[in-house]
């Protein structure tokens with residue numbers, strides 16, 4: 001690892017500033033030291049030049065909702081979380097490689113079995129395995145009668161306090177709560193965790209400076225999460241207009257995960273008891289996600305474990321009405337804010353970690369460019385680069 005100058009057809013630094021034509025990024029070790037016109041950078045910074053002049057350089061992508069060992073391409077995929085720990089670990093290691101090659105340089109993992117995500121994070125940090133930088137939630141926390149295939153059941157405020165503390169001791173970077181199911185009941189959406197249980201979890205996490213994320217599709221549980229100060233609401237497929245307003249007025253973020261409802265192939269591999277409901281509620285989920293985007297909610301984006309599929313999720317955001325600038329920010333700058341890492345990642349600026357990708361085409365003109373990743377640089381190290389003929 002040393003000094004590199006990466007030259008691109010264009011640099012989009014992710015801050016909202018205008019793109020730099022014939023731009024370059026100068027890297028020293030793990031960090032970016034300069035971003036600007038290639039000519040000027042090359043005069044002032046002597047380094048090996050990496051030629052990405054047929055690509056647009058943008059910040060590395062941030063998947064704000066991932067599960068390393070979950071694989072939606074498998075039949076009955078949610079139940080496959082009951083496979084052996086060895087099977088799950090092998091799957092996770094393959095999935096991390098897929099995510100990284102697709103340009104994901106940071107993944108926020110919202111629940112995996114038996115602290116497997118902590119081991120994955122160590123394996124990436126030690127260089128044993130290839131993968132994005134990870135933030136891990138360890139065990140998801142759910143109620144005994146509640147939903148949550150990636151969660152473990154805890155009952156009452158005392159058990160939940162204990163679970164949060166054990167997760168933190170094991171190395172959790174954030175705490176994940178399961179508030180609701182994934183399909184709306186009728187007429188209202190129920191909350192499996194009580195207001196008191198949600199509050200105690202948030203208090204324990206915040207006391208240690210750790211953020212909280214809640215799987216919540218809407219309903220009274222959403223209100224309780226906002227009152228308790230949950231940092232991000234995950235999915236929120238079925239928020240009412242009133243709930244969208246409450247979320248927009250709050251300091252909490254929404255992490256949108258469109259594919260579980262919008263990608264037909266993914267619905268087909270759900271457990272049979274969930275397929276009809278997802279097909280039935282598909283249009284409504286799309287409609288409510290679009291309303292949240294229109295309603296001024298702050299949002300980032302995640303795949304919910306559709307490994308290699310973050311570009312598709314961003315494309316869905318645009319189809320749901322997000323401007324391309326906002327959709328790109330959701331997968332970069334805003335994702336960094338949700339992770340609490342906005343000081344170090346999410347934009348290409350001097351002093352930040354050199355997580356950079358090169359894509360074919362300008363994603364601000366056509367967001368599908370994010371699906372054409374040719375170069376991946378993680379912490380100043382080239383992880384993927386297109387072969388020049």
Ligand SMILES: [Zn+2]
Nearest residue numbers: 065067110304
């Ligand atoms: Zn999830």
